[in-house]
Amino acid sequence: MLFNSLTFIIFFAIVLAQHYSPISWRTKKINLLIASYLFYAAWNPPFIILLWISTVVDWNAAKWIHAAKTQHQRRFFLLLSLATNLGILGYFKYGQFLLENWQLMMASIGIDYQVPSWSIILPMGISFYTFQTMAYSLDVYLKRTEPSKSFLDFSLFVTFFPQLVAGPIVRPSQLIPQFEKPHIANLKQLSWGFNLVILGLFQKVVIADTLLAPTVEAIYDNAGPMSFWDAWLGTLAFSGQIFSDFAGYSTTAIGVALCLGFSLPINFRFPYAAIGFSDFWCRWHISLSTWLRDYLYIPLGGNRVGPVRTYINLMLTMLLGGLWHGASWNFVIWGGLHGLYLITERFIGNRLGKVEDISNVWLKFCLGLLTYFLVNITWVFFRADDIETSTTIISSMFGFAPADAKTPLPIIYIIEVVTVIVLLVAAHWAMRNTTLEEVYEKMPRWLITISLTLMAFAVIITQGSGNAFIYFQF
Helix, strand or coil: CCCCCHHHHHHHHHHHHHHCCCCCHHHHHHHHHHHHHHHHHCCCHHHHHHHHHHHHHHHHHHHHHHHCCCHHHHHHHHHHHHHHHHHHHHHHHHHHHHHHHHHHHHHHCCCCCCCCCCCCCCCCCHHHHHHHHHHHHHHHHCCCCCCCCCHHHHHHHHHCHHHCCCCCCCCHHHHHHHHHCCCCCCHHHHHHHHHHHHHHHHHHHHHHHHHHHHHHHHHHCCCCCECHHHHHHHHHHHHHHHHHHHHHHHHHHHHHHHHCCCCCCCCCCCHHHCCCHHHHCCCCCHHHHHHHHHHHHCCCCCCCCCHHHHHHHHHHHHHHHHHHHCCCHHHHHHHHHHHHHHHHHHHHHHHHCCHHHCCCHHHHHHHHHHHHHHHHHHHHHHHCCCHHHHHHHHHHHCCCCCCCCECCCCHHHHHHHHHHHHHHHHHHHHCCCCCHHHHHHHCCHHHHHHHHHHHHHHHHHHCCCCCCCHHHHC
C-alpha cells in the first residue's frame, strides 16, 4: 500500500477514526497492530509470517538475555536473535547474489558449476524491520534497555505501519514507551502532521516522480553512450530524485505517526548542504547511519584504536552499509567510495584541521559544493543497474564520452532538472542550520496556507506515476 494512493487515504481515514473513537487504549493498540499487518499484507500477505518470526524470536531472545545468569548464556541468546534475523535477510536478499558470485569463482578455477534457478521474491522493507528488531535484542544485551513488559507493545514496535517499510529505523527506547500509555495528537500536532504529509507527498509525487524521474530514466535506461552534459544532468536529476523520494517517504511517515499522536525521529537534515562526509552522514538517512555507528562501527573499536584500525573500521562500516542497500557490486562500490571519502577526510583533518573548525564562509561553501560533487559520483553506482552502465556514465561525466555520443534529453527535461536542482540545493543551504519546525513557526499563517494549498493542488493534478518509493526495494 503506497502513501501516494487513494487506497492509503481511505485506509488512513479508517485508522484515524478508530484511534480517536471512545474505546480503551489496549483496543486502540490492537487496532493499530491489525492495521499495520493489513498495510504490509497489501503487497504480499505470506510475508507477514516473516514479521511474526522476527517478533516472536526477538521478544523471547531479549527476555532470555535479560534473565540469563552467565555471559555465555547471554551471548548464546543474542546469537539466536542475530542468526534468525540475518539468516532471513541473507536468504531472501543475498541468496542469488552469493550463488552467482560462487559460480563465477568456480568458473575462474575451471569448475563448471550451474547455479540453480532462484525465483525468491524480496519481501518489502525487510532490511528496515530486520535492523529494527535486532536493535531491540542488542540494546537488551548491551544493557541499554530492559525487555518490554508487553508483547502487544513490542509487536506494534516491530510493525508500526507509518515507518514499517522504509523507516526511519526506530530504536526501542524511542517508540515502545510511547505505546505504554495513551497517545492522542492535540490540535497543533494534528495540524503539523497533516502539513508534513502534504509536504512529503509533494516531494515524492511532484518533484521525484513528475519532474525528475523522466530524466533519470532517459539517461540510466539508455544502453548507448551519452554526452558529458546528459550524463551530468541525469546524475544530478537522480540526486534530487533519491532525496525527494526518500525524504518524502520519511516526512510522510513522521506526519502520519504524528496525526496518531506518536513521534518518530527525523531522518534527513538538508544533506546537500553538508560540508564534508562526516557532516553528510549526520544529515542523510540518519536512522541508518546512527544504527551503523552504534551497532557496528563503535563495537569494532570506532576511533578509539589507532589510525589504521580506525580507517579499516570506517571502510568496513560503509561497505556493509552499501551491502545493506542491495545485493550488487554497485552498492559495494557505492559504500566503498563513501568509506574512502570518510577516510580521506579524517586523514586530512588530522593534519590540517577539522572541517568544522573552518571559519571562512566562502571556503565552507566551496567545500560544500565539493562534497555535493563527490556525492553525485557515488549516486551513479547507486542508480545504475550494472557495472557496465556505471562505467559508461562515469566516463562521460569525466569528459571521456565518445564523439558519436547521443543526446537523448529534450529541452524541457533540461529546464526541469536545472531549475529543480538549483532550487533544491539553495533551499538546503538556506535551511542548513535550522529545522522545518522553526521555519514553520516564523512564517505568516497566510503564506503557509497558500504554500500547502498549492502543494496539495500540484499533488492532485499531477497524480504522479504511481511509482513505489525507491527505498521499498531495500
